[in-house]
Amino acid sequence: xxxxxxxxxxxxxxxxxxxxxxxxxxxxxxxxxxxxxxxxxxxxxxxxxxxxxxxxxxxxxxxxxxxxxxxxxxxxxxxxxxxxxxxxxxxxxxxxxxxxxxxxxxxxxxxxxxxxxxxxxxxxxxxxxxxxxxxxxxxxxxxxxxxxxxxxxxxxxxxxxxxxxxxxxxxxxxxxxxxxxxxxxxxxxxxxxxxxxxxxxxxxxxxxxxxxxxxxxxxxxxxxxxxxxxxxxxxxxxxxxxxxxxxxxxxxxxxxxxxxxxxxxxxxxxxxxxxxxxxxxxxxxxxxxxxxxxxxxxxxxxxxxxxxxxxxxxxxxxxxxxxxxxxxxxxxxxxxxxxxxxxxxxxxxxxxxxxxxxxxxxxxxxxxxxxxxxxxxxxxxxxxxxxxxxxxxxxxxxxxxxxxxxxxxxxxxxxxxxxxxxxxxxxxxxxxxxxxxxxxxxxxxxxxxxxxxxxxxxxxxxxxxxxxxxxxxxxxxxxxxxxxxxxxxxxxxxxxxxxxxxxxxxxxxxxxxxxxxxxxxxxxxxxxxxxxxxxxxxxxxxxxxxxxxxxxxxxxxxxxxxxxxxxxxxxxxxxxxxxxx
Numbered sequence: 001x002x003x004x005x006x007x008x009x010x011x012x013x014x015x016x017x018x019x020x021x022x023x024x025x026x027x028x029x030x031x032x033x034x035x036x037x038x039x040x041x042x043x044x045x046x047x048x049x050x051x052x053x054x055x056x057x058x059x060x061x062x063x064x065x066x067x068x069x070x071x072x073x074x075x076x077x078x079x080x081x082x083x084x085x086x087x088x089x090x091x092x093x094x095x096x097x098x099x100x101x102x103x104x105x106x107x108x109x110x111x112x113x114x115x116x117x118x119x120x121x122x123x124x125x126x127x128x129x130x131x132x133x134x135x136x137x138x139x140x141x142x143x144x145x146x147x148x149x150x151x152x153x154x155x156x157x158x159x160x161x162x163x164x165x166x167x168x169x170x171x172x173x174x175x176x177x178x179x180x181x182x183x184x185x186x187x188x189x190x191x192x193x194x195x196x197x198x199x200x201x202x203x204x205x206x207x208x209x210x211x212x213x214x215x216x217x218x219x220x221x222x223x224x225x226x227x228x229x230x231x232x233x234x235x236x237x238x239x240x241x242x243x244x245x246x247x248x249x250x251x252x253x254x255x256x257x258x259x260x261x262x263x264x265x266x267x268x269x270x271x272x273x274x275x276x277x278x279x280x281x282x283x284x285x286x287x288x289x290x291x292x293x294x295x296x297x298x299x300x301x302x303x304x305x306x307x308x309x310x311x312x313x314x315x316x317x318x319x320x321x322x323x324x325x326x327x328x329x330x331x332x333x334x335x336x337x338x339x340x341x342x343x344x345x346x347x348x349x350x351x352x353x354x355x356x357x358x359x360x361x362x363x364x365x366x367x368x369x370x371x372x373x374x375x376x377x378x379x380x381x382x383x384x385x386x387x388x389x390x391x392x393x394x395x396x397x398x399x400x401x402x403x404x405x406x407x408x409x410x411x412x413x414x415x416x417x418x419x420x421x422x423x424x425x426x427x428x429x430x431x432x433x434x435x436x437x438x439x440x441x442x443x444x445x446x447x448x449x450x451x452x453x454x455x456x457x458x459x460x461x462x463x464x465x466x467x468x469x470x471x472x473x474x475x476x477x478x479x480x481x482x483x484x485x486x487x488x489x490x491x492x493x494x495x496x497x498x499x500x501x502x503x504x505x506x507x508x509x510x511x512x513x514x515x516x517x518x519x520x521x522x523x524x525x526x527x528x529x530x531x532x533x534x535x536x537x538x539x540x541x542x543x544x545x546x547x548x549x550x551x552x553x554x555x556x557x558x559x560x561x562x563x564x565x566x567x568x569x570x571x572x573x574x575x576x577x578x579x580x581x
Contacts, residue, residue, distance in 0.1 A: 015094055015101050018035070019108065020032075025081075026084065026111075026246065026248065028245070029245065032077040034077070037071075038071075039101060042075060043092040044094070046092075051082065051087070052082060054078045060072070081110050086110075091103045124152045125216060127148050128249060135256075135257065137199075139200070139270055139303050140198070140302075142197050143195070145194045146193045146210055146249070148191040148192075149188045155217060156215045158214070163208050163210045165207060167205040168200065168207075170198075173334070176191060199256040204255050215242035216244075268362045272366060273304065275302065281379045285381070285382045288348055296342040299338070301337030302337060305327060310342055319349060325342045326341045327341075348383040353382055469579065475504070475505070476504070476505040477569065498565065502546065503543075519544050529578065531579070535578075
């Protein structure tokens with residue numbers, strides 16, 4: 001009897017799969033619905049490699065037919081398409097009261113995306129990615145630009161797949177900006193992000209595509225009448241709906257040329273761009289033993305940030321003391337550059353006119369295709385003799401002709417001078433003397449301890465990796481404190497600044513450039529550092545949420561953003577404790 005009831009229950013229950021379209025392109029999103037009738041529980045949908053399914057929610061329906069009441073639940077999913085072809089979805093299954101319920105299957109045909117924007121000006125939304133130079137030299141700066149065009153209302157725009165810049169050194173060029181442009185007589189709003197790229201090796205390098213998800217606000221079809229007025233198009237009246245879209249850029253191939261060997265200077269140190277050099281001396285007249293400050297400045301556009309600076313050869317007649325170089329990054333003419341300042345203290349060891357020769361820096365100019373030199377002006381210093389110091393006279397000779405004594409004492413030392421062997425008697429130390437000896441040793445021990453601490457401090461000061469590691473969590477908290485000020489603003493600044501702080505934190509902990517790391521690369525770096533997998537998963541999830549919201553309008557509430565920051569600080573603290581080297 002029980003078996004019959006179970007069989008009857010299973011027969012009464014059913015699953016069915018439906019989709020809003022059976023043909024789509026790679027830019028489309030499919031709305032999939034699994035309906036469960038006469039049973040409870042969420043069905044299982046088998047994975048299909050060509051789709052990425054995201055659960056949207058569920059809704060229930062109750063109907064009464066011929067006095068019989070029945071209920072059903074619809075589970076909604078969004079299918080993001082990944083590849084072309086014909087694919088089968090289903091069957092979905094549900095375990096219910098000891099029986100397995102199976103659904104139907106449906107076939108979906110996925111074709112190529114529509115033509116590129118330049119060839120299809122009727123597009124309402126699209127993204128493009130481009131570089132200003134596809135054939136640069138090694139270390140030559142090129143600019144990558146990602147642009148999001150739209151001429152309709154969009155919501156929940158988010159970058160779900162960032163490009164990979166493997167083989168490039170990356171620098172943030174500027175903050176994203178918005179502007180309007182006209183294409184074939186149609187006006188578009190554009191959001192643009194730029195990055196400076198420096199190819200690190202010769203050969204063909206590929207910049208992978210970017211993927212952006214967004215919802216387009218479309219007008220519902222409705223009947224005529226008073227409500228057909230355009231005034232009622234606003235979503236407030238319920239006459240609009242959203243349609244999800246996936247937008248992808250094309251991959252970009254960059255063919256990188258090696259630097260020419262012909263004409264390469266012997267002192268060349270991989271500097272590529274256009275640069276100017278200058279030298280200033282704080283004073284041109286001084287005495288032997290005094291110091292003057294020589295300031296060397298190298299400025300321009302190119303890969304100056306990683307430059308070894310300007311080398312000053314050994315100066316004859318000077319003692320040279322180096323100061324720590326300083327670098328200020330700048331964006332000039334749409335390219336990354338900056339100013340490198342090196343200061344040296346010069347102490348002349350002899351008098352006369354001493355020369356500071358011209359200092360030359362070799363670099364490769366990609367505009368001319370030749371090696372060039374940035375050179376400073378020479379300087380001459382007039383060094384005067386040191387002033388005479390007052391000499392202390394401690395004894396004077398007798399006048400000539402006197403024989404009684406050759407020298408007479410005109411001053412006595414502070415301590416008495418013993419002139420007899422009687423004073424050389426054995427000495428015994430009493431307890432008071434031992435205490436005195438210990439008191440004398442304390443300064444010596446203190447000096448030794450101070451010397452060791454000073455040595456460790458100097459070692460710490462010169463180990464940049466250790467400095468970055470130690471200060472990483474403190475710097476993160478400082479940056480997040482600034483980010484909290486924008487937590488109430490429903491714009492992209494919160495996600496951008498928080499995301500940068502997170503990547504800078506990882507870069508400081510691991511002593512590398514964190515700005516260009518992807519979530520996958522961060523996961524691998526933390527795995528190599530033996531951070532716990534659950535900690536890595538939490539951290540990666542936060543980074544993906546921040547990156548997904550880079551273009552968002554209103555995708556997270558203030559409470560969610562506050563919870564995001566709180567979780568970030570907790571997970572970062574765990575990582576900070578684990579990576580202490």
